[in-house]
Amino acid sequence: MPDLRKDPIVGRWVIVAKSRAKRPHDFDTTPRRRRKQFCPFCEGNEDKTPGEIIAYREPGSRPNGKGWRVRVVPNKFPALEIEGELNKRGEGIYDMMQGVGAHEVIIESPRHVISTSELSESQIREVLWVYRDRLVDLKKDPRLVYGMIFKNVGAAAGASLEHTHSQLIVTPIVPINVWEEMTGSLEFQHYRGRCVYCDMIQQELAHEKRVVMDTPGFVAFCPFASRFPFETWILPKVHSSHYEKIQKNEVDELAGVMRQVIGKIEVALDQPAYNYIIHTAPFDTQELGHYHWHIEIMPSLTKSAGFEWGTGFYINPVPPEDAAMFLGEVEAESSETETFTSRRTG
């Protein structure tokens, strides 16, 4: 008999169909192909992207030239535009505004690699730090209320360029799923007086069966009501609502956790396409007792689309306990040097 499980934050029910349980190799992942074509994100091609907003560079190197380690540029085809007024207005019963906002690309390495797991820990640290830098800068703009950082790896996850990069979309509204997390976690706090995410961390660490990784400052687990096979969340153990308040020592530790967890998913599922998304509180809030920033990692394994989109109704063929067990067992490729050697291409 399958389970019906309720997400304690937003109240979404998910069918976890044990009877359909699959082992990781049963999934028909589309291998991430390496395309041999010109890449505008590789070092030396800086003039093929819009001019950089910020870059971490070697001493003496010049903007939009070689010598960078991480580079942030405007998206060449932005979903939102930075210039202009919001011009909020109605059209009969409908509400609308101008699409003012920011859409930036974080190029995570000068070398042509395609996944976070192919970066060194120190590179990932700089990526995590530049996320923070951009949020701190953009939240000064009073028109903008939310900064969404996400990464698509592989065509099946929506990546149109394969060179490892993340994106930042900054909007004048709060995305509905974050809004639901905010209101759901506030309701939990009203009722029980606690942060629902802190409760989840405590329970997951006590039960262990869904934990993928446990470090002094962070925990990674497959959530109880996982929508997708091998969905994995990473949360800081110390309560904090805003990602951009992250401290240097936390970034250092998180980089290792990211690299390990994504590496494990890639070994277990044979290099699947995946997305990760940083869920953080809106710009226009102070520290919130009920909201807890976190990272959601979702491998792209299931094919159907419109139905889940249309109903919010998910059928997950892999219980998160099984996923966590698989991920706990596999070893991410551990040596940075080895990884660099075996995967070097550019």
Add this chain to the structure above:
Amino acid sequence: MPDLRKDPIVGRWVIVAKSRAKRPHDFDTTPRRRRKQFCPFCEGNEDKTPGEIIAYREPGSRPNGKGWRVRVVPNKFPALEIEGELNKRGEGIYDMMQGVGAHEVIIESPRHVISTSELSESQIREVLWVYRDRLVDLKKDPRLVYGMIFKNVGAAAGASLEHTHSQLIVTPIVPINVWEEMTGSLEFQHYRGRCVYCDMIQQELAHEKRVVMDTPGFVAFCPFASRFPFETWILPKVHSSHYEKIQKNEVDELAGVMRQVIGKIEVALDQPAYNYIIHTAPFDTQELGHYHWHIEIMPSLTKSAGFEWGTGFYINPVPPEDAAMFLGEVEAESSETETFTSRRTG
């Protein structure tokens, strides 16, 4: 400058990026292939499915034999199971219950065709009527509260068998998107004293620019805050919250609208994969003044997945006004005989 548009029912904001506007032929639709393999849904293969729950049959024909026009069978790999108790329980902060419910397949034709547009109007009428019959029957079960009818056409939309069929999943909980529609429309009614869907119908018919089809009893339009290119909704003009209360004359008219609208989408977009979902009120409610049943049709054109799933944040490159204009201009293949001839395969 793109628009940010708010769905007046659930409050979701969508980026409608005019600057990326595409004409229908710019989409890279994966053609729906006809696979030459054994089909358990074709007439003569009745013993290859579980035994039928109901079928509309020719006089004198026998259950699970030839001579049916529409046939409903249990899903061979059900997401939920009909026998058993709900056994609602907690696991620490989490809530769960047994996956009790129904998962049925509606085989819409004895012939091997793949889309609603390839059925005659009288066949579609019987399909729409059997949906009603199954809902009326299943809502007698006090364990079950929601019946979700949907159709996946094409592998990109999640169909694993190509022979035209729909599915019915009946659950002991209300899917979250329906719940959001219920609460959002109730809020609208509290504030304005009207049904938000009735308001939308009135405004769309007055403005015309998003209307795809307008018949005495039904309207089809591309919604103001469309999440997907060419997303199209069909609503009854007379307020009604429960699909299963549909009358014979409404079914007759709706069949023609469904055939036309899906036919237009298929001509405009070159036979894309698509989903449709019937949104209706939960079983355990009486007629509701604030909720309005409707059908949402979603062509599968955009590739990315996890990001939209993860955030509820959609970027739609085709303004619904443009989509409605294209759909209004194209003619669905009009002659049933012609359609049958040109597409006959088995």
